[in-house]
Amino acid sequence: MGKIKCLNCGTELTMISNAACPACGIRLSHVKISFLAYLGPEDSLAGYQRSYKLVLLKSIFEECLSGNSPKVRTVADRFRAYYLRRKQNGLLIDKDVDSRIADIESSSLEDVFEVIKMNPYNAIRKQGFLKIDELNGVFVLQRGIDDLSNVELNNILILLREKLKLYYKKIGSEPSKMKLLKLFLPQKSKPSQRYLSGASR
Numbered sequence: 001m002g003k004i005k006c007l008n009c010g011t012e013l014t015m016i017s018n019a020a021c022p023a024c025g026i027r028l029s030h031v032k033i034s035f036l037a038y039l040g041p042e043d044s045l046a047g048y049q050r051s052y053k054l055v056l057l058k059s060i061f062e063e064c065l066s067g068n069s070p071k072v073r074t075v076a077d078r079f080r081a082y083y084l085r086r087k088q089n090g091l092l093i094d095k096d097v098d099s100r101i102a103d104i105e106s107s108s109l110e111d112v113f114e115v116i117k118m119n120p121y122n123a124i125r126k127q128g129f130l131k132i133d134e135l136n137g138v139f140v141l142q143r144g145i146d147d148l149s150n151v152e153l154n155n156i157l158i159l160l161r162e163k164l165k166l167y168y169k170k171i172g173s174e175p176s177k178m179k180l181l182k183l184f185l186p187q188k189s190k191p192s193q194r195y196l197s198g199a200s201r
């Protein structure tokens with residue numbers, strides 16, 4: 001399993017390297033390190049039973065990257081759009097998924113927000129990384145991860161998308177590259193298969 005990486009320069013970090021990244025010198029608060037550890041490396045799905053947490057965080061950080069404070073409504077809208085797009089493209093939505101997500105096209109933003117609150121939001125809030133400012137209707141990230149630069153936001157989004165890809169591959173939705181390649185290969189052509197298995201290493 002890979003290690004967590006600096007969001008600014010991609011260097012692998014150890015839990016001891018708090019205070020600053022040894023490679024680029026960017027400040028690493030205790031909160032930022034804990035959050036990166038919580039997200040986990042791009043090749044790990046430890047701690048993820050569903051896609052919800054990844055999709056919620058992706059929606060929040062996408063809003064941050066577009067320069068907006070992540071309003072609850074807009075984030076719920078992005079969250080809904082993610083699953084709707086999957087469904088429209090004939091992709092698996094998730095496994096053992098809540099009916100409000102399975103039937104996403106007939107779910108209102110309020111329905112979707114109920115799912116968000118019950119599942120991913122509560123889990124992330126318990127860690128202290130996220131809360132909702134009810135008065136202003138916005139998600140508030142914990143101090144230390146509320147001021148990420150655009151480079152860091154971009155890299156966190158790349159990380160979240162990689163993990164989602166891995167997740168859907170694991171639950172058998174996204175075809176692997178090998179499966180796709182095999183579709184285009186003539187059957188029983190041993191030399192090219194040998195070539196392929198060699199090339200894939």
Ligand SMILES: [Zn+2]
Pocket residue numbers: 006007008009010011021022023024025026
């Ligand atoms: Zn760095």
